[in-house]
Amino acid sequence: MSIPKSGPLAFVSLVRLKGTALKHDNLQAFVATLTARDQLSDRERDVLLALPWRRDTVTRHSEFVELGDTLSDSTLLIEGWCGRVSFMRNGSRQITGLNIPGDFVDLPSFFLRTLDHSVVAITDCTIARVSHDALRQLSVEEPHLWRLFTILIAIEGAVHRMWILNLGRRSPPHHLAHLICEVRARLAIIGRDLEEGFALPLTQAELADLLGISIVHTNRSMKQLREIGLIRRQGASYVVSNWDDLHAYADFDPTYLNVFRAPR
């Protein structure tokens, strides 16, 4: 694979090759998502850190993986939120996945070559890229670690199925409530759940694209949760009054997130 000689691609490569080395705690969230499913030896942690990561930052709203790109490296999200976005020809968008720190955002690109969707930064993000070549080598030398990566893909599949259920069979307020529960459960895995509340950094327009409804109706759904007393406003963000109530309302069962540590 040769480096393109000119044109926009050359620029892209330059951008991709910059980036600073990774500090140890940059991988904290990633290690947490892995160890939530299986034990990691100290050696394996070192192997992870020793990968040729290239740290980089990305500003809100930038589309750092574009639909149809043929990628040569995969991106790990270190800090911030981003979302998978699918488009239709008529321009409407649907958020098909939400990623938080510790998510290996486009591991699928390693397998699929060309991605079926874009990845957009919802907040400013810190990311780290590794080359597919390095991953390929890892797959040979570290079968256990590699198996865990595959499990992450399988888990994302389970999350996708839950979203399909949410879209197909839950009313917007229930869907929204379920989303809040899921996000909080996933934040808990990486040790970032705040008991007092939750901060969804999503605009109501973005939430609408996630819930598959209009902005106005998103607003009304939020209002409904507020009126039922499940969430309260607190300054700019919201607070969940009682997580048990919200779980019950949303019919939330975290089993699909596969959070249990077992040798696999």
Added chain:
Amino acid sequence: MSIPKSGPLAFVSLVRLKGTALKHDNLQAFVATLTARDQLSDRERDVLLALPWRRDTVTRHSEFVELGDTLSDSTLLIEGWCGRVSFMRNGSRQITGLNIPGDFVDLPSFFLRTLDHSVVAITDCTIARVSHDALRQLSVEEPHLWRLFTILIAIEGAVHRMWILNLGRRSPPHHLAHLICEVRARLAIIGRDLEEGFALPLTQAELADLLGISIVHTNRSMKQLREIGLIRRQGASYVVSNWDDLHAYADFDPTYLNVFRAPR
């Protein structure tokens, strides 16, 4: 792993252990889904056939993988259609995936241990089961084959994302049209697309659970496609008048199915 001594589990095991040997062409569809993505050596084909498959049949409407089961083997679909079904506590169902011959239905269970959904036979099915132990061994001895299995999971993820887009942003008639296009494209991969038409063996009630709408509205959506002239009735089933028109109407782009042969 010992065989349970009594109770329903004993019965289940008995059922699972029966089953006859696999004939060569039973794997035709599976080999086709693999070779649509990468070349397979003759040796690899032999390895696949040599796996300790146990052939079995399953009748329509039976739920042959149940939500929460902890499985010790994975199921390949040889003949017939089945669907992944997710439930909510209130009993409503959502079909979160559709499987046709050649699909490795619960490969995910190998990674997840306990499944987040059920698998239901939509028609009478012929299946083949392999033990997770055999798969584990394969993963060590046949890295290339194994990588292809992982790719199948990643592709299913892409299909899930398309379904999320369909549910969130396509109107029921467009969603239905898209489904028909997808099914036909997937049947083509295994060499079973009929130029003259299509036969969705799904009841309108099942289609409703897939489209996330009511039965009545499913019927009206079908009618609408009929009135636009995209499909015609022919006896009990339907015929697509013009696939190009249907693709255009559904905004169908098969890229997400990842049908191209490349070394991976």
Added chain:
DNA sequence: CGGCAAATTGACACATCTCAAAGCCTGTGG
């Protein structure tokens, strides 16, 4: 304080659901 993005609201049109009744097809028994 002014400006801007985001959130909120009201009014009305359109989409979808529910309930209930008919119609249609197919296999079965007389």
Added chain:
DNA sequence: CCACAGGCTTTGAGATGTGTCAATTTGCCG
């Protein structure tokens, strides 16, 4: 060969849910 039962499809009518448009309010930041 006909009548019938049962499962599926189709239709109508009224109740709800959701979208669109357009205006207003809120909160943040310089």
